[in-house]
Amino acid sequence: MAATSATTFSIGSTASAGCKVDHLKQSKAFRIKFNSKNYLRTFNGLKSANSVNCESVSSFLGSESQTALKRSYKGKPQKQNQRSYSYVQPQASYKVAVLGAAGGIGQPLALLVKMSPLVSALNLYDIANVKELRLISVTATHPLSNPVNSTVPIAAEVLKQKGVYDPKKLFGVTTLDVVRANTFVAQKKNLRLIDVDVPVIGGHAGITILPLLSKTKPSVTFTDDEVEELTVRIQNAGTEVVEAKAGAGSATLSMAYAAARFVESSLRALDGDSDVYECAYIQSDLTELPFFASRIKLGRNGVEAVIGSELQGLTEYEQKALEALKPELKSSIEKGVAFVQKQPVTA
Numbered sequence: 001m002a003a004t005s006a007t008t009f010s011i012g013s014t015a016s017a018g019c020k021v022d023h024l025k026q027s028k029a030f031r032i033k034f035n036s037k038n039y040l041r042t043f044n045g046l047k048s049a050n051s052v053n054c055e056s057v058s059s060f061l062g063s064e065s066q067t068a069l070k071r072s073y074k075g076k077p078q079k080q081n082q083r084s085y086s087y088v089q090p091q092a093s094y095k096v097a098v099l100g101a102a103g104g105i106g107q108p109l110a111l112l113v114k115m116s117p118l119v120s121a122l123n124l125y126d127i128a129n130v131k132e133l134r135l136i137s138v139t140a141t142h143p144l145s146n147p148v149n150s151t152v153p154i155a156a157e158v159l160k161q162k163g164v165y166d167p168k169k170l171f172g173v174t175t176l177d178v179v180r181a182n183t184f185v186a187q188k189k190n191l192r193l194i195d196v197d198v199p200v201i202g203g204h205a206g207i208t209i210l211p212l213l214s215k216t217k218p219s220v221t222f223t224d225d226e227v228e229e230l231t232v233r234i235q236n237a238g239t240e241v242v243e244a245k246a247g248a249g250s251a252t253l254s255m256a257y258a259a260a261r262f263v264e265s266s267l268r269a270l271d272g273d274s275d276v277y278e279c280a281y282i283q284s285d286l287t288e289l290p291f292f293a294s295r296i297k298l299g300r301n302g303v304e305a306v307i308g309s310e311l312q313g314l315t316e317y318e319q320k321a322l323e324a325l326k327p328e329l330k331s332s333i334e335k336g337v338a339f340v341q342k343q344p345v346t347a
């Protein structure tokens with residue numbers, strides 16, 4: 001794997017996929033190695049197949065959604081009976097590091113990542129019982145840590161200061177918003193969850209989370225009341241969990257699932273699968289804001305393309321919501337940048 005190293009620091013729980021992890025000296029580490037041959041034979045988890053087939057139910061998306069999505073991105077009409085296969089034979093060669101592995105998300109995330117046939121070694125790190133923080137060297141960074149709208153600009157500034165920023169390899173993980181949008185729409189419309197795909201754009205907090213319900217695959221119609229109810233529920237779903245847990249933390253298992261999905265998508269892209277799409281919060285020129293979440297195509301070098309077409313033809317409700325989120329997202333981005341600029345520069 002090409003190794004343009006970026007130096008980053010962990011803020012809370014961060015999953016780093018496809019990494020060369022060389023310098024994790026200070027934090028407590030646990031290393032798990034797999035016998036990949038046996039492992040592939042018995043794998044029965046997130047993608048239960050010996051080869052990762054984009055058209056099979058082993059994908060996070062169902063086969064019909066995959067086909068529909070491919071058509072919408074590539075504009076290539078496919079006959080009903082014509083199946084286009086994109087196989088990736090997992091090499092089971094990727095090392096994945098979970099930072100913050102002792103936490104509420106880190107523990108189930110590690111268990112889920114361990115199930116991926118693309119992962120041959122899992123490195124778990126946490127500062128629990130460790131006296132000093134440390135720097136690590138990785139080839140891609142996947143911050144989960146809130147507030148994502150600010151922590152991604154913070155990570156970008158820090159990486160810039162170190163001279164190793166590659167905007168194509170820094171992702172704010174907003175997959176949980178997509179997972180929630182898919183779940184709530186499937187429940188409301190009695191659809192199979194695996195078939196539903198709702199793009200979610202903007203950021204990852206309150207009104208900056210904007211599900212584009214009009215772009216739902218498969219095509220579904222919603223009443224104005226349904227749009228309002230679903231949008232608000234998706235935007236407040238994190239708060240709903242925080243309140244339900246009554247002081248005992250925020251979403252953990254659903255976030256672990258969402259992060260595992262994003263990690264697996266990243267690994268599939270690194271492994272050469274040319275059909276990997278996820279929503280993520282990245283440096284973007286899709287709007288006037290320097291960071292923005294949208295659907296992206298993942299490739300071997302990180303962000304391969306930003307799918308701007310989904311911002312075309314928005315409903316009036318979505319267009320208004322998009323304009324309304326911009327000032328809040330802008331302010332969060334500026335807070336992140338200002339936070340780094342106030343810190344003394346360290347070597």
Ligand SMILES: NC(=O)C1=CN([C@@H]2O[C@H](COP(=O)(O)OP(=O)(O)OC[C@H]3O[C@@H](n4cnc5c(N)ncnc54)[C@H](O)[C@@H]3O)[C@@H](O)[C@H]2O)C=CC1
Nearest residue numbers: 010012013100102103104105106126127144145146176255
């Ligand atoms: N992006 C998203 O959609 C979501 C993000 N989150 C965020 O994810 C983060 C983690 O959440 P939880 O796992 O529930 O928190 P947690 O508090 O249970 O776990 C965090 C873990 O990180 C460890 N840690 C802290 N600093 C570290 C460092 N420098 N290096 C290594 N380990 C370090 C802590 O010791 C702890 O074990 C939070 O910031 C939370 O707000 C949570 C849910 C959704």
Ligand SMILES: O=C([O-])CC(=O)C(=O)O
Nearest residue numbers: 146176237238241250251
């Ligand atoms: O509020 C939090 O820390 C958890 C969070 O991001 C979510 O559940 O979406």
